[in-house]
Amino acid sequence: MCSFLMIIAFDFDGTLVDSYSCIEEAFYRALRRTYPWFPGKRYMAKLLTKIELQFERPRFGRHSGKIKAPMKIFQGKFARIWFEERAKLTKPLEGAREVLKELKREGHIVISFSAEDFIPGVKEYRLRQSGLYDIFDDVIIFGHGVSIKEAFRLVREKYGNETFVWVDDKPWRFIGNGDENTEYVWMYFPYTARFVTKEILDKIPHLHVIYDLWSLLDVLRRLSV
Numbered sequence: 080m081c082s083f084l085m086i087i088a089f090d091f092d093g094t095l096v097d098s099y100s101c102i103e104e105a106f107y108r109a110l111r112r113t114y115p116w117f118p119g120k121r122y123m124a125k126l127l128t129k130i131e132l133q134f135e136r137p138r139f140g141r142h143s144g145k146i147k148a149p150m151k152i153f154q155g156k157f158a159r160i161w162f163e164e165r166a167k168l169t170k171p172l173e174g175a176r177e178v179l180k181e182l183k184r185e186g187h188i189v190i191s192f193s194a195e196d197f198i199p200g201v202k203e204y205r206l207r208q209s210g211l212y213d214i215f216d217d218v219i220i221f222g223h224g225v226s227i228k229e230a231f232r233l234v235r236e237k238y239g240n241e242t243f244v245w246v247d248d249k250p251w252r253f254i255g256n257g258d259e260n261t262e263y264v265w266m267y268f269p270y271t272a273r274f275v276t277k278e279i280l281d282k283i284p285h286l287h288v289i290y291d292l293w294s295l296l297d298v299l300r301r302l303s304v
């Protein structure tokens with residue numbers, strides 16, 4: 080049992096769920112539904128996956144905080160169907176539900192803190208599809224209109240200055256965000272970990288690294304003593 084209560088914020092993709100390894104299959108299914116006559120759908124799906132991966136890379140400076148659909152194909156009907164198929168194929172990571180419930184049981188404030196998808200409203204839809212939505216005390220989605228900094232300020236206004244534990248598979252998102260009472264937890268996820276460099280990690284104070292969600296409980300135990 081933790082001796083003091085914290086605000087624990089979770090990113091979604093790559094942190095609580097594996098929504099990455101299904102990207103190619105989701106593209107294939109979306110192509111099959113949208114353009115059934117289209118030849119080379121498997122090849123096309125592979126290509127789209129490569130393009131999508133580029134948008135998972137770290138973005139700094141003027142591009143950070145704003146979410147824009149990278150190409151026409153990531154907007155409109157095709158993208159919507161792709162997200163739908165992706166949501167169907169998404170799987171919670173080992174222990175996701177159990178760890179969230181355990182943290183709630185211990186009395187922590189457990190929030191979902193993630194970036195909007197290319198299409199507004201889709202992230203909330205995917206959160207609901209995952210079955211995790213209702214476990215959270217609050218769901219905060221930044222990106223369209225709300226910057227990550229504004230979202231963080233909102234959390235502070237609503238929940239006070241308790242230790243903010245921020246769990247995310249993209250540690251570059253931590254840089255310049257949060258405050259002195261923030262603990263940064265990098266959830267190692269292979270798909271996005273390939274973009275993490277020593278340079279990025281060196282910029283993050285109070286950094287913890289976990290390779291599975293259960294290990295978060297150990298991090299919190301260490302923070303409570």
Ligand SMILES: [Mg+2]
Pocket residue numbers: 090091092093094247248249
């Ligand atoms: Mg993520």
